[in-house]
Amino acid sequence: MFLIRGGRRGKAATAKSASTAEISPAASPMRVVGEGLAHRFPGTDVLFEHLSFTLEAGRTVAICGPSGCGKSTLLSILAGWERPWAGTVDRGGVRRVGWVFQNPYGVAERTALDHVVFPLLAQGMRRADAEPQALEAMGLFELEYAADRPFAALSGGEAQRLMLARAVCAKPDMLLVDEPTAQLDTRTAHSVSHVLGNLAGHGMIVVVATHDRDTRDACQQVIDLADYAPADPALGDSSPADSAQGGSSLGDYAPAEHPTADSTPKGERP
Numbered sequence: 163m164f165l166i167r168g169g170r171r172g173k174a175a176t177a178k179s180a181s182t183a184e185i186s187p188a189a190s191p192m193r194v195v196g197e198g199l200a201h202r203f204p205g206t207d208v209l210f211e212h213l214s215f216t217l218e219a220g221r222t223v224a225i226c227g228p229s230g231c232g233k234s235t236l237l238s239i240l241a242g243w244e245r246p247w248a249g250t251v252d253r254g255g256v257r258r259v260g261w262v263f264q265n266p267y268g269v270a271e272r273t274a275l276d277h278v279v280f281p282l283l284a285q286g287m288r289r290a291d292a293e294p295q296a297l298e299a300m301g302l303f304e305l306e307y308a309a310d311r312p313f314a315a316l317s318g319g320e321a322q323r324l325m326l327a328r329a330v331c332a333k334p335d336m337l338l339v340d341e342p343t344a345q346l347d348t349r350t351a352h353s354v355s356h357v358l359g360n361l362a363g364h365g366m367i368v369v370v371a372t373h374d375r376d377t378r379d380a381c382q383q384v385i386d387l388a389d390y391a392p393a394d395p396a397l398g399d400s401s402p403a404d405s406a407q408g409g410s411s412l413g414d415y416a417p418a419e420h421p422t423a424d425s426t427p428k429g430e431r432p
């Protein structure tokens with residue numbers, strides 16, 4: 163997969179300098195192909211239907227749509243955690259799937275650096291070799307300054323960026339990210355969106371569920387689940403735009419500000 167090189171402890175890294183870090187690409191191409199996907203949970207309405215797409219290494223993909231339309235559910239289906247109600251997902255060449263959840267979690271008394279270095283140690287690296295890489299990954303998300311802070315002392319936004327840095331160090335083939343900018347201020351959200359948009363360029367498939375227009379715009383491919391909602395018979399036949407391979411609008415459901423993870427009740431559509 164990729165290797166982030168450089169970066170020294172104590173040296174401030176800007177998002178710009180870190181995002182230009184030298185990274186070596188993956189050896190084999192990967193493709194995730196979804197065909198005719200539809201999903202509903204027992205006793206609930208169909209969330210989306212007739213959804214087909216191809217996700218390729220090197221592209222960051224945004225999954226958009228109103229609250230409750232099934233963005234997180236589609237991430238679960240991509241990960242293989244949830245079986246689709248209809249259709250198939252072929253994860254060709256994808257062995258390792260990473261996931262950054264909406265709500266960050268960590269060990270309260272462990273430092274931020276401990277969290278990011280952990281997946282590198284698990285891969286067999288020595289701490290002395292792993293730390294520079296972990297700090298470089300933290301630099302990608304403008305978090306190097308917090309390396310020595312215990313997890314419990316991090317803000318929600320810092321903890322969320324920490325999870326992103328840790329996921330990068332885990333070197334997954336496919337990285338699934340749920341609402342990465344939900345707890346961030348506008349400037350930091352813009353920076354994180356930019357980094358996520360470029361991350362896939364280093365040999366991963368990156369899939370981001372988001373409400374954020376900036377994040378959507380930073381991605382190379384957009385799947386707008388609003389286009390795959392079941393047709394309302396009262397409105398007649400409306401053919402969905404083929405937005406799974408291109409860009410489409412966030413429409414009226416993009417919030418003006420970055421919402422907190424639980425600002426809109428699950429399942430409630432605006």
Ligand SMILES: Nc1ncnc2c1ncn2[C@@H]1O[C@H](COP(=O)(O)OP(=O)(O)OP(=O)(O)O)[C@@H](O)[C@H]1O
Pocket residue numbers: 203204206209227228229230231232233234235236371426427428429430
């Ligand atoms: N295990 C489950 N069983 C039953 N219903 C579920 C389950 N998981 C999710 N749902 C429902 O499915 C719908 C889609 O949920 P999901 O979390 O995928 O939406 P979302 O688009 O990610 O929403 P948000 O933008 O608010 O995070 C919601 O109505 C939710 O309550």
